[in-house]
Amino acid sequence: MRSLAVFSVFTFFIVSWLPKQGLAEDAWEYFSVQDALNSPLAQEKLESGIEFYMKGQPHAKVDNITREYTANKRSRKFGRSTEEACQTAFISALMSFQDRAHKEGCDTVVDLYSITKDKEFESIDQYSCLVGGMVANVALRGKVGKR
Secondary structure (H helix, E strand, O other): OHHHHHHHHHHHHHHHHHHHHHOOOOEEEEEEHHHHHOOHHHHHHOOOOOEEEEOOOOOOOOEOOOOOEEEEEEEEOOOOOHHHHHHHHHHHHHHHHHHHHHHHOOOEEEEEEEOHHHOOEOOOOEEEEEEOOOEEEEEEEEEEEEO
16 A cells, blocks of 8 residues: 555656656757867767858858758757757757768858757857757758868
């Protein structure tokens, strides 16, 4: 009987906690591009032969610039800090641009900016991340070209 009471109390707390996590209001967060690029995940997943430049960031002349592409990536937040979840989504978006550069025969991604939920955010050193109760979302737009 005691175990049934403990189980009931435990279930009550879980059931009352989960909806709050899932229905938490989305919040905009802003993080450093450089910190994300220096992260172990970026070092593992991003190739050194592809260069990334945020919109307005100076770079060498780039030819054959393509049309604008969008990468929209999500990362689970559960068990991670907000920054770690956002970095994972940001790196995943950069990986999509890396794949696009390969497909186009290019080696540079330029004019990257955040566009999550149609809210544009342009910065040479930060990206925006929309954080909910359980998911972090980063959407980037940019172009690929050849140095």
